[in-house]
Amino acid sequence: MNEHAVLTVLGSCSGTEPMPGRHHTSIAMEYCGRTYWFDAGENCAHAGYTGGVDLFGTEAIFISHAHMDHVGGLPHLLWTFQKIARATEEGKRRLTGRNIEIFLPEMRPWKGLMTFIADDAGEYRGPFTLMPHLFDDGVIFDRDGVRVTALHNDHLGAVEPHASFSFRVDVGPKAFVFSGDVKHVSELAPLLDGIELLLMETGHHAPEEICAWVKESGKQIGKLVFVHHGRRILYNYAGELEKAQRILGDRVQIANDRTRLEL
Numbered sequence: 001m002n003e004h005a006v007l008t009v010l011g012s013c014s015g016t017e018p019m020p021g022r023h024h025t026s027i028a029m030e031y032c033g034r035t036y037w038f039d040a041g042e043n044c045a046h047a048g049y050t051g052g053v054d055l056f057g058t059e060a061i062f063i064s065h066a067h068m069d070h071v072g073g074l075p076h077l078l079w080t081f082q083k084i085a086r087a088t089e090e091g092k093r094r095l096t097g098r099n100i101e102i103f104l105p106e107m108r109p110w111k112g113l114m115t116f117i118a119d120d121a122g123e124y125r126g127p128f129t130l131m132p133h134l135f136d137d138g139v140i141f142d143r144d145g146v147r148v149t150a151l152h153n154d155h156l157g158a159v160e161p162h163a164s165f166s167f168r169v170d171v172g173p174k175a176f177v178f179s180g181d182v183k184h185v186s187e188l189a190p191l192l193d194g195i196e197l198l199l200m201e202t203g204h205h206a207p208e209e210i211c212a213w214v215k216e217s218g219k220q221i222g223k224l225v226f227v228h229h230g231r232r233i234l235y236n237y238a239g240e241l242e243k244a245q246r247i248l249g250d251r252v253q254i255a256n257d258r259t260r261l262e263l
């Protein structure tokens with residue numbers, strides 16, 4: 001059983017048209033026999049299951065905001081839990097009777113996805129229960145050595161009152177931050193003290209500007225890993241990495257689909 005948190009990037013792309021070898025945003029964290037999801041882009045269930053992420057140990061799913069590149073794979077993820085709970089011996093053993101919690105900043109997508117997985121009466125009847133939670137700023141989850149703190153961001157085009165959320169995840173003695181979509185990296189500042197890892201979206205930013213801000217901020221950030229790539233990285237991976245590393249050295253990395261990170 002892993003006592004260090006292991007993060008698997010299941011999708012490293014922002015909301016572009018389909019890109020070869022990359023899928024929309026999703027990250028799975030495995031810690032002490034339990035699995036937690038941060039965003040659920042298009043392909044996360046398939047990539048996670050075939051890539052060795054322990055879907056059977058799923059405790060909770062955290063959604064930063066309801067844009068399709070962050071939530072499009074959620075119905076399929078919940079459907080996949082149903083499938084493996086019924087079709088596999090391990091699923092019958094480990095998922096039956098469980099409770100899976102889903103944290104959402106608005107309930108509109110929940111109503112939509114229930115039309116896929118609920119019965120005609122609108123009830124979900126599975127071998128496990130699904131419990132949706134509407135969240136806002138603050139600590140939204142604190143159990144089994146994992147504490148998740150949400151902070152809203154500015155992000156045009158998402159539903160009011162808050163456009164998108166970022167999450168600080170304290171896991172055992174360590175911590176990382178998963179950025180939602182932000183207008184400026186400085187919005188994350190209250191979450192960043194003493195973290196091992198910042199998973200930062202670059203769909204709306206120049207990577208070297210993020211690096212320069214991190215360097216100037218004085219925040220203790222062990223490692224900066226870019227996710228949710230926009231066209232700058234998609235079209236010029238090597239050049240953008242070189243520019244970023246000129247500022248932060250080996251502390252900065254650009255994630256690919258299936259990149260694994262240990263805290």
Ligand SMILES: [Zn+2]
Pocket residue numbers: 014015067069070181203228
């Ligand atoms: Zn996005």
Ligand SMILES: [Zn+2]
Pocket residue numbers: 065067155158164181
């Ligand atoms: Zn967005």
